[in-house]
Amino acid sequence: MESVQQPAAGLARQEPDYDALLRANLERVFNERDPSARLRAVEALFVAQPTMFEPDGIVEGRAAIADVAGALLETFGPGFAFVPDGTARGHHGLGCLRWRAGPGDGTVTVTGADVAAISEGRIARLWVLLDPPAR
Template sequence: MDETRIETEALMRANLLDVFGQRDPAARRAAAERLFGEDVVFGDEEETTHGVPALLERAGAILDRAPAEAVFAADSPVYGTGEQAALTWTFGVPGAQPLARGIDLATIAGGRITRLTTLLAR
């Protein structure tokens, strides 16, 4: 596995677990500042946000609506390398049916995510 692949995989998993799966706002912010470009664009079916503060607000809102024991889990290997990557995931209470399933599609530049799109399974 080449170094770019390892970096891309680490970036995608950290996005899922350390930002969108992190319930502590200070830890979530620290991770986001490492992982995202300052002008990151994040979009899902509800809205599109611009910038790290808006992305953090959106991530917090997702977690605030969910049961406290709900967690994100990777549901596939990371696909892609370099500038494009994808990771499927589940979100829910461990041992129960997932509350949601989706895929994160990322554009990466300079070792940071500059665009993130989340698509939900139907």
């Protein structure tokens, strides 16, 4: 049986606030309609050279991530929004937040989760996982 290694005394690892970071990503990046505010949020929340993995491709860099978020909002219309579904969980630099999204009338058109690798309190890599459509 393998042993579990504990940090040396006085060297306890400081975990990021996964919930605050991943909720800020939804609200300030993926729900932000102003392109300059969205880019400022990406610059604050993501490392200098982030990567986002979507079902249809890989997005490299802060500006490209901001552009993808803007394109999603344009595609789905003015009332469309992402809403956190529960509290983000994480440990050892990996966090996950479930979400739902849809128009302003409360209809849910898509659900999924964001899984993020966190480095020094910022998102380094983000995987966008979509749930299969309901039958």
